Amino acid sequence: MAQYARGSAVAVIRLRNPPVNALSRAVLQALEDGLKKADADPSVKAVMICGENGKFSAGADIRGFSAPKRLGGALGPIVSLIESSEKPVVAAIEGVALGGGLEVALGCHYRVAHVKARMGLPEVTLGLLPGAEGTQRLPRLIGVPAALDMITTGKHIPATEALKLGLVDEIVEENTIEAAIRLANKVIGQPLGPRRLSLKPVPKVPNMEAFLDEALAKVKRQARGCLAPELCFQAVRAATRSPFAEGVRRERELFQVLLSSGQAQALQYAFFAERAVRRWATPGGASWSSAAPQPVRRAAVIGLGTMGRGIVTSLVKANIPLVALEQDLENLNKGRKAVMLLLEREAMKMEGGAQVLDFHNPARLQFTVDFDLLRDVDLVIEAVFENMALKKEIFHKLSKICKPGALLCTNTSALNIDEIASATNRPQQVIGTHFFSPAHVMRLLEIIYGRHTSPTAIATAMQLATALKKVGVVVGNCFGFVGNRMMFPYVQQAVFLLEEGSRPDAVDQVLEDFGFKIGPFRMSDLAGLDVGWRSRKDQGLTGPSLPAGTPARQRHGQRYSPLPDLLCERGRFGQKTGKGWYLYEKAGGRTATPDPWLLNFLSQYRDTHGIRTRFIDQEEILERCLFSLINEGFAILAEGIASGPEHLDVIYINGYGWPKHRGGPMFYASTVGLPRVLAKLQKYSEAHPDVPGLQPSAFLKKLAAVGNPPLKEWMSYLSQQSSKL
Numbered sequence: 245m246a247q248y249a250r251g252s253a254v255a256v257i258r259l260r261n262p263p264v265n266a267l268s269r270a271v272l273q274a275l276e277d278g279l280k281k282a283d284a285d286p287s288v289k290a291v292m293i294c295g296e297n298g299k300f301s302a303g304a305d306i307r308g309f310s311a312p313k314r315l316g317g318a319l320g321p322i323v324s325l326i327e328s329s330e331k332p333v334v335a336a337i338e339g340v341a342l343g344g345g346l347e348v349a350l351g352c353h354y355r356v357a358h359v360k361a362r363m364g365l366p367e368v369t370l371g372l373l374p375g376a377e378g379t380q381r382l383p384r385l386i387g388v389p390a391a392l393d394m395i396t397t398g399k400h401i402p403a404t405e406a407l408k409l410g411l412v413d414e415i416v417e418e419n420t421i422e423a424a425i426r427l428a429n430k431v432i433g434q435p436l437g438p439r440r441l442s443l444k445p446v447p448k449v450p451n452m453e454a455f456l457d458e459a460l461a462k463v464k465r466q467a468r469g470c471l472a473p474e475l476c477f478q479a480v481r482a483a484t485r486s487p488f489a490e491g492v493r494r495e496r497e498l499f500q501v502l503l504s505s506g507q508a509q510a511l512q513y514a515f516f517a518e519r520a521v522r523r524w525a526t527p528g529g530a531s532w533s534s535a536a537p538q539p540v541r542r543a544a545v546i547g548l549g550t551m552g553r554g555i556v557t558s559l560v561k562a563n564i565p566l567v568a569l570e571q572d573l574e575n576l577n578k579g580r581k582a583v584m585l586l587l588e589r590e591a592m593k594m595e596g597g598a599q600v601l602d603f604h605n606p607a608r609l610q611f612t613v614d615f616d617l618l619r620d621v622d623l624v625i626e627a628v629f630e631n632m633a634l635k636k637e638i639f640h641k642l643s644k645i646c647k648p649g650a651l652l653c654t655n656t657s658a659l660n661i662d663e664i665a666s667a668t669n670r671p672q673q674v675i676g677t678h679f680f681s682p683a684h685v686m687r688l689l690e691i692i693y694g695r696h697t698s699p700t701a702i703a704t705a706m707q708l709a710t711a712l713k714k715v716g717v718v719v720g721n722c723f724g725f726v727g728n729r730m731m732f733p734y735v736q737q738a739v740f741l742l743e744e745g746s747r748p749d750a751v752d753q754v755l756e757d758f759g760f761k762i763g764p765f766r767m768s769d770l771a772g773l774d775v776g777w778r779s780r781k782d783q784g785l786t787g788p789s790l791p792a793g794t795p796a797r798q799r800h801g802q803r804y805s806p807l808p809d810l811l812c813e814r815g816r817f818g819q820k821t822g823k824g825w826y827l828y829e830k831a832g833g834r835t836a837t838p839d840p841w842l843l844n845f846l847s848q849y850r851d852t853h854g855i856r857t858r859f860i861d862q863e864e865i866l867e868r869c870l871f872s873l874i875n876e877g878f879a880i881l882a883e884g885i886a887s888g889p890e891h892l893d894v895i896y897i898n899g900y901g902w903p904k905h906r907g908g909p910m911f912y913a914s915t916v917g918l919p920r921v922l923a924k925l926q927k928y929s930e931a932h933p934d935v936p937g938l939q940p941s942a943f944l945k946k947l948a949a950v951g952n953p954p955l956k957e958w959m960s961y962l963s964q965q966s967s968k969l
């Protein structure tokens with residue numbers, strides 16, 4: 245709703261739709277009614293539009309886009325109605341003015357913002373464009389370069405920047421509403437023509453066409469197959485080439501194309517999935533609604549390797565005082581230097597912003613080799629080498645030293661949380677926190693509860709994720725948890741495809757064309773092939789503990805490819821050694837080129853093992869890699885390791901470079917259709933009966949058999965979830 249009230253000469257229209265004043269049909273109707281009332285009342289000389297509860301508006305109601313009577317066309321005419329008012333209209337922007345919310349403000353003749361307000365046109369992140377004439381008004385107000393930047397990235401800008409760009413007329417530190425009413429009273433009677441953005445020309449840029457060509461190339465490069473950025477670009481370009489009304493027509497056409505695209509649906513699904521995973525639950529009955537987090541006033545990080553350094557940086561950025569511990573002075577000094585470098589860089593990026601990084605103060609960041617300094621911390625994150633014996637030794641020590649309430653977190657990508665917890669006297673306070681590298685950049689935090697982990701511990705870890713501006717996803721304890729467990733069959737298929745005749749660059753290209761940031765071989769080279777090699781040696785799959793006489797390409801009766809082990813045995817660990825699946829310009833280099841040595845090696849390998857080389861098309865590469873990953877996802881859901889497909893999708897989008905415009909692997913499966921996914925897995929499984937990853941999971945079979953139900957109903961088909969608590 246929108247509430248209409250008349251003060252002296254200024255009528256107030258307050259957008260009201262908690263929690264974010266989204267522009268539902270009812271709100272828009274009330275806004276239109278309010279404008280008409282103000283227009284008809286001769287005692288009203290000006291209008292002020294604001295939002296309830298300190299928020300202007302977060303834009304169109306996103307849930308409305310999938311409603312039968314869509315919001316689409318409704319907002320544009322209302323923005324025009326505001327602009328054409330003969331009485332000055334002032335927007336009082338508090339909190340956020342986003343999407344359609346900002347478009348309403350652009351229709352107003354003046355804009356006053358609170359200094360802490362944020363503004364943006366994030367439609368592109370939902371697979372859309374600002375379809376209420378925003379692509380035509382914004383360039384007229386702030387110029388084409390700044391408008392293109394805002395519209396094609398969807399970034400939110402602070403009020404201070406908005407003022408510099410000319411997006412708002414005034415910013416205030418105190419009462420925005422009063423300031424807006426003051427301004428409204430002041431401008432009564434002044435000509436409105438110059439304030440109507442639709443009448444303004446688009447400011448000229450020297451050599452506009454060359455500028456646009458360059459901007460388009462950049463947009464395309466960054467979009468990686470996502471349609472919306474390019475269509476946003478086209479709408480802004482229309483503003484530079486056509487009069488306002490024609491530009492609006494073009495904007496509407498492009499909006500309709502996006503609205504009906506599967507990509508918009510996928511991105512909107514991803515928006516709500518990210519929010520849904522905050523409402524975590526475990527099969528044992530613990531949940532976000534009843535568990536309360538405990539405060540974290542001081543934390544500790546153990547281990548200052550790559551992961552530890554990123555985690556320390558994250559905690560400092562979140563303003564959490566901490567102790568950083570290493571095993572000896574040499575490693576401590578090395579780690580301290582690296583952390584300081586990271587923090588200096590972060591501080592530079594944040595220069596000019598509201599937050600200042602305080603990392604030179606030992607009361608906030610202390611480096612030590614003394615475990616005793618961990619006595620009074622509220623939370624410890626252990627981030628040492630991935631080795632069970634070492635982790636257990638540390639947790640045993642922690643349980644003796646740390647105060648009774650302290651939460652003990654382990655940063656592990658696969659190890660058993662229960663086994664680590666068994667080394668302590670407080671397994672209820674032990675939890676897995678799987679960060680992704682670089683830990684101060686990547687948004688995902690996989691939070692793994694063990695058999696004894698308490699609801700308070702889970703709630704505290706989730707609260708930590710929020711404090712670190714990460715997306716926390718709560719999952720159960722199994723080898724590889726969710727993300728890596730689904731990744732194993734995907735990478736395994738990629739390697740099998742090489743055995744059968746493909747090339748690393750061919751496989752990577754198919755998956756990068758699908759939208760992944762990097763394909764599996766580039767990813768392995770980046771992460772380091774030695775990481776998986778060490779893990780396979782620990783599992784007895786390769787190395788000295790492998791029983792004599794084990795067939796080269798078989799383990800436990802299943803197909804196994806020794807290719808990655810063979811590369812490691814030749815010192816090819818990936819980027820760090822300058823050679824892996826690709827060749828790099830030097831050790832530590834980043835430019836991957838196909839390596840003739842590797843191609844020759846693959847050919848000899850096939851000859852040695854009597855493998856007939858065959859041509860493998862793009863469809864097979866894509867399906868075998870993706871469907872085996874998705875298949876594992878269904879097994880995970882059936883085991884109760886994750887409480888819904890959204891969890892898997894949020895993990896893949898935020899931790900594994902899955903293209904967001906494809907909604908995540910489980911959403912993608914739902915768009916392909918489960919019967920088709922099943923049929924393809926059956927086909928590949930028949931061709932490769934010794935590959936369990938291709939054998940369709942029972943849950944997938946069940947869902948396909950009941951007629952491909954929509955994703956949100958999948959979990960209701962699980963009769964009983966097995967508890968991992």
Ligand SMILES: CC/C=C/CC(=O)SCCNC(=O)CCNC(=O)[C@H](O)C(C)(C)COP(=O)(O)OP(=O)(O)OC[C@H]1O[C@@H](n2cnc3c(N)ncnc32)[C@H](O)[C@@H]1OP(=O)(O)O
Nearest residue numbers: 264266302303304305306316319342343344366375376519
């Ligand atoms: C033709 C007209 C075209 C118009 C195009 C548009 O306007 S599209 C919409 C553009 N707006 C956005 O993309 C903003 C989306 N929202 C946000 O970025 C954030 O929610 C926020 C406003 C910055 C607030 O963030 P915060 O972290 O404080 O809260 P939540 O994200 O948890 O949100 C609170 C609940 O509000 C729901 N919600 C937020 N925005 C919308 C929206 N535009 N429509 C509907 N619902 C919205 C959100 O889902 C949360 O609810 P839950 O029930 O908890 O999921």
